[in-house]
Amino acid sequence: MKTPLILKVINGLGLVLLFIIFAMPFVWMASTAFKTLGETLTFPPVWIPESLQWANFAQAWNSGPFLKYFFNSVIVTLFILILQFATIIPAAYAFARYQFPLKNFFFALTMICLMIPSQLIFLPVYLNLSSWGLLDSIWGLILPFATSAFGIFLLRQSFMQVPEELLEAARLDDATEWQIIRKIMLPLAKPVLITLALFSFIAHWNDYFWPLVMTTTDNARTLPLGIAMLRQVEGGAAWNTIMAGNLLLVVPILIIFFFAQRHIIRAFVYTGVK
């Protein structure tokens, strides 16, 4: 059974159309980022600017304290990742490997938190952070995400699959529990750990909602917030500068995606298959 040529052509055209729908917006973003303001205001639009306006990037970057935003983003994301691993690993190990009174209760509590989206409880959390004096500080952006119910859930599953005999043997050799975690559990759970790190990094690097709600000054604002504020310049939206700023936000993630494609796709699709 050979596929007729006409079907092959239709299939090929369909693939091209699909690619256009998903790639063209990004091409358009890059094209706009290099235009002069005048070139953005032409209709029909020009695709290739006459000369590349690198100054747009400098203008976007200098329109606010972007170095500060960038450092805030880095620090917030980094601390969230470190704290999440520091809290997830012991909790997942305890849930996977120990029996203790009220274990099911605490695990149910974890599962309930897995279901509670931050978009639902931002108002009471805001009020609490405000009464603890943590508003408009990077800690208000870090602490609510210092652990991850999703992470505990995934890592617990991975830890449960390690055969008990392996642990028994290690204990006979006088290995401490910490050594067991470090030498046996974590190496075996490496794919899940990579998954969690990528998942968490992308989610918090991109996050706009939480920093928007929890910050009021440049003190703790992060990169996505700074980029979003680009459109509030006087004299109407300058789309070339806005797109230049967005390109700065998008390109690093797309580069990471290009190199860690398989890992990232698995990180996100993992939840769907399980």
Added chain:
Amino acid sequence: MALVKDSMGMGERRSTSQSLVSWTRLRPYAMISPAILVFCLFFIYPIGYMVYLSFHDWNFVSPTKEFIGTANFTYLLSNLEFREVIVNSFIYTFFTVFLTIGISLLLALWLNRGGAIYSFLQASIFSPHITSLVSVSMLWMWIMDADYGLLNWALNLIGIESIPWLTSPDYALTSLIMVAVWKGIGFNTLVFIAGLQSIPKDLYEAAELDHTPPWRRFLRITVPMLSPTLFFLTIIGIINSFQVFETINLMTEGGPINSTNTFVYYIYQYGFQFFKIGYASAAGVILLVILSVLTVIYFKVLSKKVHYR
């Protein structure tokens, strides 16, 4: 269980003193306590606080919170604006989920093949999913610009008149749905593809031996085997769509004329712009109830599925 505990204690140090035994007992709690503490402070307690606030009148500044019973709820449910918000949320959720799932399923059946071209395309349609919603929103604001936007240019090319995508109450919600579908298709397609690949090949081979026609193979094998994935994506899609905020805040700010105002944006507005904390909390409680019902349904059906297998 006692046996397990003893062997752990002995594994660490042979001389089992009283303090060591109690440490083995306490250890699990010590290990889960940091995570549980965060959950209590930032998830459980806020939920309780939100329910408490929903029965009070408070403007954030005043030192006292006045108890007003269910007045916030009765006011909300009789309020025309809030009804619009509920209707908008349901319309947005229904069409976003329906279109995303439908298109993704078709794409998955189409793109589920080996070869560099297909894996490249899978990655391409997935790329919006890892792009910040800030960039997605602003990019589409620019593409949907009424005067200089790419979308209207493309429409003009094929002879359709320009559409005021984001500035007309007739189109704004549709535009937001389009953006959500564009962003969500990649993830849904790849989950469907993973689901398709987990269907045992011998099922299809057996059907082929029986000369079952392709469309029947699809209905009798693919659809039932894919139904857990379909169900998962639908519920996750509904839960996520009910919480839409970023695109609305950046692209339309709930307008024009309230036509794109949905749950989370409404709570945000009343909490942070009008400082009606009790009222906003009551809206939050209603959203909590809706999401809880969906989650319970999800787990009910899921547990049945697991038993069925």
